[in-house]
Amino acid sequence: AEVFSFHGTKxxxxxxxxxxxxxxxxxxxKIRLMKKFGFAGLDNVIQAGTNGKMNEISAAMGLTGLDDxxxxxxxxxxxxxxxxxxxxxxxxxxxxxxxxxEKCNWQYVILEVDEAHAxxxxxxxxxxxxxxxxxxxxxxxxxxxxxxxxRSLRSDAEAHLPATDRLAKRVLCLPxxxxxxxxxxxxxxxxxxxxxxxxxxxxxxxxxxxxx
Numbered sequence: 001a002e003v004f005s006f007h008g009t010k011x012x013x014x015x016x017x018x019x020x021x022x023x024x025x026x027x028x029x030k031i032r033l034m035k036k037f038g039f040a041g042l043d044n045v046i047q048a049g050t051n052g053k054m055n056e057i058s059a060a061m062g063l064t065g066l067d068d069x070x071x072x073x074x075x076x077x078x079x080x081x082x083x084x085x086x087x088x089x090x091x092x093x094x095x096x097x098x099x100x101x102e103k104c105n106w107q108y109v110i111l112e113v114d115e116a117h118a119x120x121x122x123x124x125x126x127x128x129x130x131x132x133x134x135x136x137x138x139x140x141x142x143x144x145x146x147x148x149x150x151r152s153l154r155s156d157a158e159a160h161l162p163a164t165d166r167l168a169k170r171v172l173c174l175p176x177x178x179x180x181x182x183x184x185x186x187x188x189x190x191x192x193x194x195x196x197x198x199x200x201x202x203x204x205x206x207x208x209x210x211x212x
Contacts, residue, residue: 001027006058011072011107011177012065014058072178076106079176079185083109086189091196092118096171108139109174111192112167119199122172128195128202134188139173 001022006014022028035052038045054062065072080098087095096110113122122138129136143164144150145157158165174188195202 001031006062011076011105012062012069014054014062014065017054017058017062073105075178076176078182079180080106080109082182082185083174083176083189086186087111087192090193092116092120093192093196107176109176110139111172111174112170113172114170118196120195120202122170124202125192125195126172129188129191132191134191135175136188137173138168139171141168141171143168 001020001024004019004021006012006017006019008015020031022031030047033040033047034049036049037051038047038049040046080095084095084097087093092114093111096112098104098106113120113125115121118125126136126138143161145154145161145164150157175184
């Protein structure tokens, strides 16, 4: 099976919800029962279930998104190319590239911040962007091993996942999507560059900005 999220943050969304696809008829039948309270027929409940059905308004939103999907992908791609150009040569930070041989939706613009070279932490940079009403997010943070139920099941997980912890402290997701245009991207990058170029001055005013 493959599971798709149609949450509002996705480039194809239905406000909330998702879908499960499978080529296994037995699994498909179980999933259909699970999402419909376990009903098999009008009044025959044969297993535990929940209300996992998509409502009509959400479905309509999804169909509209499908019609517009190619345009959204093209816009995301153009945004990513603008970010790539504007962030070129950034001290202590670089845009995580996409594989040009793969087809993708270009949904995420990920800036990786090397605190030792940038002079400012990812979290401090995020705080500055938020202060300028730029909603950058530290996707994906913290690592899953630091969330329940995993942190209780494997309390020693962090000892085995140093690369995950390191990356989780460095990556910052910058705004994109059809509401973001080239002018907006340049403003965002200006704030990023200013923050890094003036990291030492910022650190005196904001202890959070000082490298550990």
